[in-house]
Amino acid sequence: MSDQLNPPQREAVRTLRGPMLVLAGAGTGKTRVVTHRIAELIRNGTSPERILAVTFTRKASGEMLERATKLLGTKGKKRKSRPLISTFHSLCVKILRRHIAQLGYPGRFTICDRGDQEAEARSALREIRCPNESLRPGDMLAIVGGWKTRSIDPGRAASLAETDKEHLAAAAYRRYQNNLKTKGMVDFDDLLLLTQQLFAKFPKIRREEAQRFDHVLIDEYQDTNQSQYQIIRGLAMGHRNLCVVGDDDQSIYGWRGAEVEHILRFEKDWPDAKVVRLENNYRSTAAILGYANTLIAFNAVRHEKVLRPARSGGQKPRVLQMQDETVEAQKIVAEIGHVLKQPGIAARDFAILCRTNEQPRAFETELRRVNLPYILVGGMSFFDRKEVRDLLAYLKIIENPHDEPALLRIINTPPRSIGNATVKQLVDSATSRGGHVWDVLPSAGSNGLISPAATIAVEKFCELIGSLSVAAKELPLADLVRLVLKKTDYRRELERAYPDPNDRDARHASLEEIVNAAANYEEHTEDPTLTGFLDDVALGNRDTDDKEDQLRSNAIALMTYHSAKGLEFPYVYMAGMEEGILPHRRSVDSEEAGAIDEERRLCYVGVTRAQDQLTLSFALTRRKWGKSRDTVPSRFLYEMTGQAENGKRRAEERNPKKKRRATR
DNA sequence: GCACTGACCGTTTTT
DNA sequence: CGGTCAGTGC
Numbered sequence A: 001m002s003d004q005l006n007p008p009q010r011e012a013v014r015t016l017r018g019p020m021l022v023l024a025g026a027g028t029g030k031t032r033v034v035t036h037r038i039a040e041l042i043r044n045g046t047s048p049e050r051i052l053a054v055t056f057t058r059k060a061s062g063e064m065l066e067r068a069t070k071l072l073g074t075k076g077k078k079r080k081s082r083p084l085i086s087t088f089h090s091l092c093v094k095i096l097r098r099h100i101a102q103l104g105y106p107g108r109f110t111i112c113d114r115g116d117q118e119a120e121a122r123s124a125l126r127e128i129r130c131p132n133e134s135l136r137p138g139d140m141l142a143i144v145g146g147w148k149t150r151s152i153d154p155g156r157a158a159s160l161a162e163t164d165k166e167h168l169a170a171a172a173y174r175r176y177q178n179n180l181k182t183k184g185m186v187d188f189d190d191l192l193l194l195t196q197q198l199f200a201k202f203p204k205i206r207r208e209e210a211q212r213f214d215h216v217l218i219d220e221y222q223d224t225n226q227s228q229y230q231i232i233r234g235l236a237m238g239h240r241n242l243c244v245v246g247d248d249d250q251s252i253y254g255w256r257g258a259e260v261e262h263i264l265r266f267e268k269d270w271p272d273a274k275v276v277r278l279e280n281n282y283r284s285t286a287a288i289l290g291y292a293n294t295l296i297a298f299n300a301v302r303h304e305k306v307l308r309p310a311r312s313g314g315q316k317p318r319v320l321q322m323q324d325e326t327v328e329a330q331k332i333v334a335e336i337g338h339v340l341k342q343p344g345i346a347a348r349d350f351a352i353l354c355r356t357n358e359q360p361r362a363f364e365t366e367l368r369r370v371n372l373p374y375i376l377v378g379g380m381s382f383f384d385r386k387e388v389r390d391l392l393a394y395l396k397i398i399e400n401p402h403d404e405p406a407l408l409r410i411i412n413t414p415p416r417s418i419g420n421a422t423v424k425q426l427v428d429s430a431t432s433r434g435g436h437v438w439d440v441l442p443s444a445g446s447n448g449l450i451s452p453a454a455t456i457a458v459e460k461f462c463e464l465i466g467s468l469s470v471a472a473k474e475l476p477l478a479d480l481v482r483l484v485l486k487k488t489d490y491r492r493e494l495e496r497a498y499p500d501p502n503d504r505d506a507r508h509a510s511l512e513e514i515v516n517a518a519a520n521y522e523e524h525t526e527d528p529t530l531t532g533f534l535d536d537v538a539l540g541n542r543d544t545d546d547k548e549d550q551l552r553s554n555a556i557a558l559m560t561y562h563s564a565k566g567l568e569f570p571y572v573y574m575a576g577m578e579e580g581i582l583p584h585r586r587s588v589d590s591e592e593a594g595a596i597d598e599e600r601r602l603c604y605v606g607v608t609r610a611q612d613q614l615t616l617s618f619a620l621t622r623r624k625w626g627k628s629r630d631t632v633p634s635r636f637l638y639e640m641t642g643q644a645e646n647g648k649r650r651a652e653e654r655n656p657k658k659k660r661r662a663t664r
Numbered sequence B: 001g002c003a004c005t006g007a008c009c010g011t012t013t014t015t
Numbered sequence C: 001c002g003g004t005c006a007g008t009g010c
Helices: A007-014 A030-043 A058-072 A088-103 A114-127 A137-149 A154-160 A164-183 A188-201 A203-210 A226-236 A261-269 A286-296 A325-340 A360-369 A386-399 A404-410 A420-433 A452-474 A477-488 A490-497 A501-524 A530-538 A546-553 A585-589 A595-607 A635-640 A647-654
Strands: A020-024 A051-055 A084-087 A215-218 A242-246 A274-278 A280-285 A308-311 A318-324 A350-354 A374-376 A556-560 A569-574 A610-624 A627-630
Touching: A007 A030, A007 A274, A020 A030, A020 A261, A030 A051, A030 A058, A030 A215, A030 A242, A051 A058, A051 A088, A058 A084, A084 A088, A088 A188, A088 A203, A088 A226, A088 A530, A114 A137, A114 A164, A114 A404, A137 A154, A137 A164, A137 A188, A154 A164, A188 A203, A188 A226, A203 A226, A215 A226, A226 A242, A242 A261, A280 A286, A280 A610, A286 A308, A286 A595, A286 A610, A286 A635, A318 A325, A325 A350, A325 A360, A325 A569, A325 A610, A350 A360, A360 A374, A360 A556, A386 A404, A386 A452, A386 A477, A386 A490, A386 A501, A386 A530, A420 A452, A452 A477, A477 A490, A477 A501, A477 A530, A490 A501, A501 A530, A569 A595, A585 A595, A595 A635, A610 A635
Parallel strands: A020 A242, A020 A274, A051 A084, A051 A215, A215 A242, A280 A308, A318 A610, A350 A556, A350 A569, A374 A556, A569 A610
Antiparallel strands: A610 A627
């Protein structure tokens, strides 16, 4: 792309004051506009730290920061003189760290990961005496998550609940939320929800936080949920310098509470808003864009947009039919290997996109077999591995001994003779007193709650944590991590637990990675703290770079459509174009209106990632749980290739006057 | 207290 | 197929 901005882009960059909505289609240089705008603001005298840019993913914020830095030529400068480019979640953590006590929480908090959430869900369900088979913790979390992303508190949830499960979930939600509060823990959704509540209840705090910035920019605005919407309003209503950028056709987070209405309603909320449309696509060839446009036109409810290709011609997208998912992986990987032999083509030019996290498995096996470099984005995270979680649990306990899931995780890991029976006693005694497990540990032996042997073990454990906490105040983070490993003898535990040397080595390496991550965090952060490190880990803000970035710098990308949003690749493979996968079975079966439309947008996101060549593939049979089943090609294939009738079009041709309402 | 075994069960996407 | 968990035997 040339460095010249086209007229609408220029307008979006030059109009610096007041509210602005940038409706930007796929591949129209959205990120470019945002970064240029930041640069323009600074050139016009806005001091950089008065600018806040919010993105959805950490990757996007990193990229934006990099580009803005380049544009401004401020590379070596201190962080203070840089704009704040952050994800929503990181922003909210910062705000909550300053004010959470106002909401009745202990002064500090830890962010729970998925495992912590499950443990807390389990105990909440136990508290309401919910039989195991009536509602599982996972299901409860799914229901509660749905409420939280729509800003529904326990009180309102109780009145909204319809089914038996929902009623149980509402009761458990109340407990769950209260327990988290007393323990000083917040889950992912709370980060947004509590910030919203903070702003609503304490206008003074809202103003204080809002006054830090003179300009607010929001990327991927179509994916904002209720809380985010309110937070943005709260931050921008004073100065009104709010610029939001988004594309309703790429709204793929409806299931997480995102409401496209927000982008459609923007002009009503901010009546003097300037609206700029970016419709020139610089990314894909006309052939690819043709497929994308034909496909998305099947969605009835949308902002009408015409994406004009800047690149004419191009190779027509291919549809490949394979025998099963193994052949699919073999064929695609073999083809990539073949194309890679051509000069000037690199592994990073390829992406294999999937609907589910399970699909990449077959590809991974195959890529390994033929020894091609790849990076699997998402899926089982490094930080989900058992040994990593154990080690992090120690750090969490050092930071906040009241973090109960962390405590229960490591109180007997490595085994130190504090068995299930003892732990149960300790938990019961804490619950009956309404206190923390950590606080009953010192007196447990003298109260005769636990056996003499266990008493000694518990005493030793307390000493261990005590000495680590002292060390934490003096040692650099990486050294603290090493000390934890040494004092807990965790490496010997690995030797014991994993007889397979390969397995063992991999796990040793994971521990080493944490030490590296800590060192990296310290190096890249101005004021490093244990809290800050744990925040970054919980939010996926991996400062671990080296290894990951090295890989990413030249590897075939293997990821889901959701992860691929905002990215682009010369060669894109969309695997598993089958009914039940894309669109996913769950959406096909769903009663909810618009479920298929969201799947179609997902498909659209996939298609519009491709710059030069797009390949769609489906398998005739696919294995699931060891059983092979026949499949049906995705309806989207027929739609894209013009083999399906577009009912909406027909109706319109007959009755052209009738205007479609642009709502979801 | 701990390790091992077998029954059971699950089908999406993520910060 | 692969992971989880309760129950069993040492």
